[in-house]
Amino acid sequence: MIIIENAKILYGEDMDAIKANIVIEDDKIIEITKDKIKNGKKIDASGCIAAPAFINSHVHIGDSIARDVGDGKTIAEIVKPPNGLKHRILEESNPDEIISSMRQSMGDMLASGTTTFVDFREGGLEGINLLEESSKDIPIRKIILGRDNSFFDPDVENGEIKSITKKLLRSCDGIGLSGFGEIRDEVVALISKICQKHGKISAIHTAEYEELQNDSIALTGKSEVQRAVEADLTNLIHVTAPVGDDLKLISDRGSSVVSCPRSNGTLSVGIPPLNDMLKHKINVLLGTDNIMFNSPNMLREMEYALKVTRGYYREYFSPTEIFKMATINAANAFNLNTGCIKEGNTADIIIVKEFSNNPILSLINRTNPDDIISLITEGNIIY
Structure with missing residues (x-):
């Protein structure tokens, strides 16, 4: 005791x-x-x-192998799959080096008070196995959202998507998709449906910056948020650039939003409208995102989120609301007893x-x- x-x-x-x-x-x-x-x-x-x-609700821990690489390049050049800079580095890196760098990042999280993290795990089953290997003997809770490169294939058959998704879900807690710019809507909807059937998490990067929203509307007549809500995904990552009724749609659907303010600032894509999200009664979480340009330190994330939100709205914003985003809001979103x-x-x-x-x-x-x-x-x- x-x-x-x-x-x-x-x-x-x-x-x-x-x-x-x-x-x-x-x-x-x-x-x-x-x-x-x-x-x-x-x-x-x-x-x-x-x-x-603390609960870090969105991290790419594999990026630990590529810290501070690509500063000054565009977001697409750095992280867009399958050929972004970070993806090329991951492909070329020795598995032992990737494991060592991920272990260091988990130690960094524990040292700054984080006991749970949600990882967008690239690399299919092999990527999941690398994370499992790297976390041995480390007292930290992992929520693993897997993905497979076949999801990016414009000609992939629904039967193949079903098979691969079900296989992934035997080894992880859900699926974490890159974004609508790389994956067909019918594939996103199919994966979401399979996740729901198996009681698993479905998440996607959504409306991270204005250009994505403009491209989505031009191509489909719908914002990325509309497409995500129609696909019935449980968690939307970023939503830094909502348009029209996007926030109302998220609120009505009941999806959680994982905001990553330091990442948005580093990549010069905007400031997340946290106050507007709370006014719409959206369950907002915080994540540190790509370790290649952000430490996985939730204390830093909370401080930045609080101060940039006050500056953005030019009014008081409660620190308690920020703190909840890193604790109870995340626990509720992921059904954790913490x-x-x-x-x-x-x-x-x-x-x-x-x-x-x-x-x-x-x-x-x-x-x-x-x-x-x-x-x-x-x-x-x-x-």
């Missing part, structure tokens, strides 16, 4: 700050109490914040030095990995 004593806890889905002790047993939070607990391994968290650990500190949840908790009277703003603005006193994931103390 582990007892976190005297902490200022961000409690429940509303992240209310309360002073109490947390009792952990068999991977679960079994009690939150102001009473002293006599027996168990104790962590003195006086002067600290106990917060839910994301907030409450009785019955899996014990994924970070304990961090407190720097101000506003604990959430303190975490977002002030914290770096050296300030994390302890990281507990599934009841095990890692640091």
Whole structure:
């Protein structure tokens, strides 16, 4: 049994700050109490914040092999499949080097308080196996969204798509598609339907920048968001450039949006309209996206997201909303028993030095990995 004593806890889905002790047993939070607990391994968290650990809802961890490559090139030159710079590097790299670089990135995530990540896994079954191999003995939770290069083939038959998708889903948690510029709508809809049938996640990069939206409307008469909603996908990545009724369509469908503000900034494609998304009651998550140009550090992602949103709208934006995007919103989207500190949840908790009277703003603005006193994931103390 582990007892976190005297902490200022961000409690429940509303992240209310309360002073109490947390009792952990068999991977679960079994009690939150102001009473002293006599027996168990104790962590003195006086002067600290106990917060839910972070969920990175969109990352390309294979990009770890190509850090800081391609700066100054266009987004299509860098990441567009199947011939973008990163895809060529992945094809040419030794598997052992890819595994080593991914392990380093997982260590970086744990060191900055992330205990769960959602990976868009390139390379079909081989890519999934590389990630499984690289994560051995690392206490981090993976949600793997696979894909196969056959999805890009304009002449691929529906029967082949069905077969490959079903085979992938035996080894991963869903399918993560690149975008409508590379995949036919009927293929996207078919994959989404198969994922639904198997209770798996279906996701796609959508409306990342204006040019994609303009091309989609010119080609089909519909925005990328309209096409994604019609395909009934569960998660839309980016939606940095919505048009018309896009946000209402997402809200009505109930899809989650994974926003990646630092990636959008790095690639000069825009600022995600987070406030408008929340006004439409969309479940918004945060991801760090391509590791080749962004560290997988959710603290940095939250700080950038908060400040750029306030600058974009020129009005106050609550840090609590940003914090929820990295915790409870993601847990709800992926049906995880984590994301907030409450009785019955899996014990994924970070304990961090407190720097101000506003604990959430303190975490977002002030914290770096050296300030994390302890990281507990599934009841095990890692640091």
